[in-house]
Amino acid sequence: xxxxxxxxxxxxxxxxxxxxxxxxxxxxxxxxxxxxxxxxxxxxxxxxxxxxxxxxxxxxxxxxxxxxxxxxxxxxxxxxxxxxxxxxxxxxxxxxxxxxxxxxxxxxxxxxxxxxxxxxxxxxxxxxxxxxxxxxxxxxxxxxxxxxxxxxxxxxxxxxxxxxxxxxxxxxxxxxxxxxxxxxxxxxxxxxxxxxxxxxxxxxxxxxxxxxxxxxxxxxxxxxxxxxxxxxxxxxxxxxxxxxxxxxxxxxxxxxxxxxxxxxxxxxxxxxxxxxxxxxxxxxxxxxxxxxxxxxxxxxxxxxxxxxxxxx
Amino acid sequence: xxxxxxxxxxxxxxxxxxxxxxxxxxxxxxxxxxxxxxxxxxxxxxxxxxxxxxxxxxxxxxxxxxxxxxxxxxxxxxxxxxxxxxxxxxxxxxxxxxxxxxxxxxxxxxxxxxxxxxxxxxxxxxxxxxxxxxxxxxxxxxxxxxxxxxxxxxxxxxxxxxxxxxxxxxxxxxxxxxxxxxxxxxxxxxxxxxxxxxxxxxxxxxxxxxxxxxxxxxxxxxxxxxxxxxxxxxxxxxxxxxxxxxxxxxxxxxxxxxxxxxxxxxxxxxxxxxxxxxxxxxxxxxxxxxxxxxxxxxxxxxxxxxxxxxxxxxxxxxxxxxxxxxxxxxxxxxxxxxxxxxxxxxxxxxxxxxxxxxxxxxxxxxxxxxxxxxxxxxxxxxxxxxxxxxxxxxxxxxxxxxxxxxxxxxxxxxxxxxxxxxxxxxxxxx
Numbered sequence: 001x002x003x004x005x006x007x008x009x010x011x012x013x014x015x016x017x018x019x020x021x022x023x024x025x026x027x028x029x030x031x032x033x034x035x036x037x038x039x040x041x042x043x044x045x046x047x048x049x050x051x052x053x054x055x056x057x058x059x060x061x062x063x064x065x066x067x068x069x070x071x072x073x074x075x076x077x078x079x080x081x082x083x084x085x086x087x088x089x090x091x092x093x094x095x096x097x098x099x100x101x102x103x104x105x106x107x108x109x110x111x112x113x114x115x116x117x118x119x120x121x122x123x124x125x126x127x128x129x130x131x132x133x134x135x136x137x138x139x140x141x142x143x144x145x146x147x148x149x150x151x152x153x154x155x156x157x158x159x160x161x162x163x164x165x166x167x168x169x170x171x172x173x174x175x176x177x178x179x180x181x182x183x184x185x186x187x188x189x190x191x192x193x194x195x196x197x198x199x200x201x202x203x204x205x206x207x208x209x210x211x212x213x214x215x216x217x218x219x220x221x222x223x224x225x226x227x228x229x230x231x232x233x234x235x236x237x238x239x240x241x242x243x244x245x246x247x248x249x250x251x252x253x254x255x256x257x258x259x260x261x262x263x264x265x266x267x268x269x270x271x272x273x274x275x276x277x278x279x280x281x282x283x284x285x286x287x288x289x290x291x292x293x294x295x296x297x298x299x300x301x302x303x304x305x306x307x308x309x310x311x312x
Numbered sequence: 313x314x315x316x317x318x319x320x321x322x323x324x325x326x327x328x329x330x331x332x333x334x335x336x337x338x339x340x341x342x343x344x345x346x347x348x349x350x351x352x353x354x355x356x357x358x359x360x361x362x363x364x365x366x367x368x369x370x371x372x373x374x375x376x377x378x379x380x381x382x383x384x385x386x387x388x389x390x391x392x393x394x395x396x397x398x399x400x401x402x403x404x405x406x407x408x409x410x411x412x413x414x415x416x417x418x419x420x421x422x423x424x425x426x427x428x429x430x431x432x433x434x435x436x437x438x439x440x441x442x443x444x445x446x447x448x449x450x451x452x453x454x455x456x457x458x459x460x461x462x463x464x465x466x467x468x469x470x471x472x473x474x475x476x477x478x479x480x481x482x483x484x485x486x487x488x489x490x491x492x493x494x495x496x497x498x499x500x501x502x503x504x505x506x507x508x509x510x511x512x513x514x515x516x517x518x519x520x521x522x523x524x525x526x527x528x529x530x531x532x533x534x535x536x537x538x539x540x541x542x543x544x545x546x547x548x549x550x551x552x553x554x555x556x557x558x559x560x561x562x563x564x565x566x567x568x569x570x571x572x573x574x575x576x577x578x579x580x581x582x583x584x585x586x587x588x589x590x591x592x593x594x595x596x597x598x599x600x601x602x603x604x605x606x607x608x609x610x611x612x613x614x615x616x617x618x619x620x621x622x623x624x625x626x627x628x629x630x631x632x633x634x635x636x637x638x639x640x641x642x643x644x645x646x647x648x649x650x651x652x653x654x655x656x657x658x659x660x661x662x663x664x665x666x667x668x669x670x671x672x673x674x675x676x677x678x679x680x681x682x683x684x685x686x687x688x689x690x691x692x693x694x695x696x697x698x699x700x701x702x703x704x705x706x707x708x709x710x711x712x713x714x715x716x717x718x719x720x721x722x723x724x725x726x727x728x729x730x731x732x733x734x735x736x737x738x739x740x741x742x
Contacts, residue, residue: 061740063740063741064401064404064405064422065401065404065405065422065423065425065426065428066425066426148563149561149562149563149580150578150580166562166563168563168566169562169565169566174566254566255566255567255571256568256707257707257710257714259565259566260565260566260718261565261711261712261715261718261720262707262711262714273704273707274704276398277397277398277401277702277703277704278400278401278404278419278422278423278702279422279737279741280401280704281704281740
């Protein structure tokens with residue numbers, strides 16, 4: 001035990017074992033591995049294996065019922081020339097740009113609203129949280145009814161003289177509508193995260209700022225925002241990954257084709273459409289999935305890097 | 313017990329390399345194609361969203377079969393309509409496809425190509441004469457020899473129209489359109505009279521519409537699509553006129569058959585294709601529409617209406633080929649198809665069944681009128697959807713049609729692009 005701790009201590013300090021030193025065959029005790037085995041097995045079978053399998057498949061022309069052969073980078077080359085890939089990438093990116101700022105800011109404002117312990121506030125907290133627990137299919141259907149050409153929203157717009165809008169038939173309105181649903185459904189979830197963060201902001205800081213004459217807006221900007229900044233980064237990272245991988249909202253509102261002429265297709269919808277069914281192109285869909293993975297990892301790194309720069 | 317790093321590394325390597333094995337060739341062997349042995353064994357039968365309404369019927373059929381063949385046991389599983397193809401593809405890829413499966417021709421084609429559907433011309437040729445020729449041919453795959461499913465029930469349907477909407481537009485509700493020209497003229501008039509508030513149709517043209525309009529869908533060899541001919545362009549150009557005039561519902565570009573059916577139910581569109589099954593729905597869900605419902609024949613320029621064909625496929629990997637073939641035949645034989653047809657508005661594919669008085673004798677009700685008209689039209693109906701037309705191809709066509717209707721592409725360019733995309737997908741299917 002003593003020697004192993006010395007070795008790890010040396011490694012921590014950057015020391016190297018002299019090459020002349022006798023090689024010691026290190027063995028790992030089995031006990032911890034046995035305890036970790038169930039978790040490792042589940043991770044291996046349900047996360048690692050599908051991931052590696054997807055990467056491997058992306059280099060083949062595998063189809064649902066036909067194993068396929070190795071085709072090198074052909075799938076990646078093909079997607080560079082696939083219009084639908086670029087449409088999907090555009091829409092997924094627009095989704096991040098449209099949804100993330102709203103999901104970072106609005107839940108924070110909502111959390112500030114419901115933070116105070118006043119009578120009846122629990123009702124509002126629950127009400128704001130309700131969309132989070134509602135099934136996305138139910139939410140999607142309700143919004144489709146509301147935004148239909150003859151739905152409630154269009155009837156109201158017509159009553160006030162604005163006229164009917166093609167929320168479910170116009171390419172851009174459809175995407176915006178789906179974004180609005182995503183924001184509406186996500187508000188409560190991120191509000192809860194912010195409520196936890198706000199509970200840790202020392203009250204004295206607000207009191208001191210008030211004494212110095214700071215108004216509500218200034219207190220928000222100089223006390224609240226810096227105090228919950230790391231939570232905002234977390235919300236930004238989580239929501240940007242979720243937004244880039246959006247599927248259900250757009251699928252339910254735009255239909256399986258991804259809106260008129262497929263113009264509202266997102267990358268994950270494209271993966272689903274390409275890779276499933278009896279004639280699914282599993283190899284090509286895998287290449288698309290790998291791209292989605294790389295972009296989401298890049299997004300996470302970008303957000304975390306921005307956070308680190310702020311800290312520096 | 314200690315585990316060396318080498319063992320761990322080896323395990324990790326196996327985990328990484330294991331997926332590569334999936335890229336190997338071929339499928340492991342399978343069951344026999346010989347169906348002449350003793351009918352025995354446990355088999356599984358999968359239907360497509362039929363348990364909810366026909367549980368009793370299927371339990372009866374299974375009980376009769378097990379009585380006839382005491383050494384057999386049939387396990388019945390039913391899958392929901394939504395995602396049925398995905399469920400089959402998951403089972404087929406995972407080697408868990410049931411022994412006897414309810415399929416449509418477009419599902420049979422990839423399964424047959426993957427060697428998972430039993431060729432009935434080899435294993436069950438003696439039953440061929442029991443079915444209508446066209447129905448038997450319904451599960452043949454271009455480029456392959458053989459027939460890969462027993463024909464089961466057929467369906468077709470009339471065109472329903474809302475008489476009160478027709479009257480409001482000054483159209484004679486007793487004279488619905490009978491040709492495409494009439495249809496387009498009436499639709500434009502209806503849109504004009506209602507200031508674009510009532511559309512006549514709620515769906516963009518599908519491959520069946522092109523077929524019914526007289527467009528050649530594929531070349532004779534079945535190796536390439538051909539719906540970008542002059543007739544195809546003409547149809548799409550007319551639909552563009554309808555779309556511009558709001559005679560085609562603005563949400564048609566994203567519509568599904570279900571959503572357009574709902575539009576018809578709520579009176580937002582004046583016409584919708586359907587089947588005798590829909591009459592019951594109208595009666596229950598929209599009584600005021602039901603009172604105003606008009607029924608007319610499918611509009612076709614070829615003289616042949618579109619029909620949908622259902623089949624029952626035998627998994628070529630079944631361990632009990634004689635029992636599976638016997639059961640698939642039993643479910644689809646004349647007696648069982650006839651009794652199924654009397655429970656639901658479908659039509660048997662067995663020879664002579666459509667001559668039964670049930671399909672020929674009027675009793676004055678709407679249901680009977682629709683049934684008799686449909687049965688009559690089925691005698692020379694065509695399944696216009698090409699067997700090789702996959703879901704991905706349907707999407708490609710819909711997307712290009714949408715571009716043409718929006719004016720982003722000319723009808724010719726849109727159809728040329730659709731044919732190009734479908735041909736590419738066809739080649740990729742192998």
